[in-house]
Amino acid sequence: MTSETKTLSGRQAVLEGMPDHPALKAILAWNADALTDANFAYGELTLTIDPEAIRAACSALQAAGYNFFEDMTAIDWFPTSPRFQLSYHILSHKLLDRIRLRVMLGEADPTVDSITPVWPGANFFEREVFDLFGIRFDEHPDLRRIMMPDDWKGHPLRKDYPVEGYR
Numbered sequence: 001m002t003s004e005t006k007t008l009s010g011r012q013a014v015l016e017g018m019p020d021h022p023a024l025k026a027i028l029a030w031n032a033d034a035l036t037d038a039n040f041a042y043g044e045l046t047l048t049i050d051p052e053a054i055r056a057a058c059s060a061l062q063a064a065g066y067n068f069f070e071d072m073t074a075i076d077w078f079p080t081s082p083r084f085q086l087s088y089h090i091l092s093h094k095l096l097d098r099i100r101l102r103v104m105l106g107e108a109d110p111t112v113d114s115i116t117p118v119w120p121g122a123n124f125f126e127r128e129v130f131d132l133f134g135i136r137f138d139e140h141p142d143l144r145r146i147m148m149p150d151d152w153k154g155h156p157l158r159k160d161y162p163v164e165g166y167r
Helices: 012-016 022-034 051-063 118-135
Strands: 005-008 034-039 045-048 068-076 084-092 099-106 112-113 136-138
Touching: 012 099, 022 034, 022 045, 022 099, 034 118, 045 051, 051 112, 068 099, 068 118, 084 118, 099 112, 118 136
Parallel strands: 045 099, 112 136
Antiparallel strands: 005 034, 034 045, 068 084, 084 099
16 A cells, blocks of 8 residues: 555544544544545545435535635446445645545436535536436426426436437
8 A cells, every 4th residue: 555545444444544534534523424435545535425425525625725616527437336435525725635426326216415505506517417427416406307308208318328319
């Protein structure tokens, strides 16, 4: 294991590996049970958060100085379970630190709380993920298609979507 990359699994290993990281301290102080995994690679921390806690985790990070929502995207790991991964990229200008929050969602009901109440800039990113992957965001202010026509069938970035579309 190099100093450049280290993987931490479980809360105890995370505490021992990076006890002074501001994002990690904020999440652990807020709700240690919501943190399911952590990975530090190439100078960036990735925290895996329980899906039911993503909005509150974002609020805790915002209070800790992470003031800028940069981006979010989704990954379809079909046929693996859980199938979907959401990745949120968040920045602190004050701390000069960038982190990634990760949420894993199952195929049966890929739904998670919207983070637009915390960071309104997430609005169009969530709409894009909804449109292309079919992941729903509870309490989103305007969850509708953004790229595909309203009458489009399916979600084209899912791995099981037909290459030439549904006919």
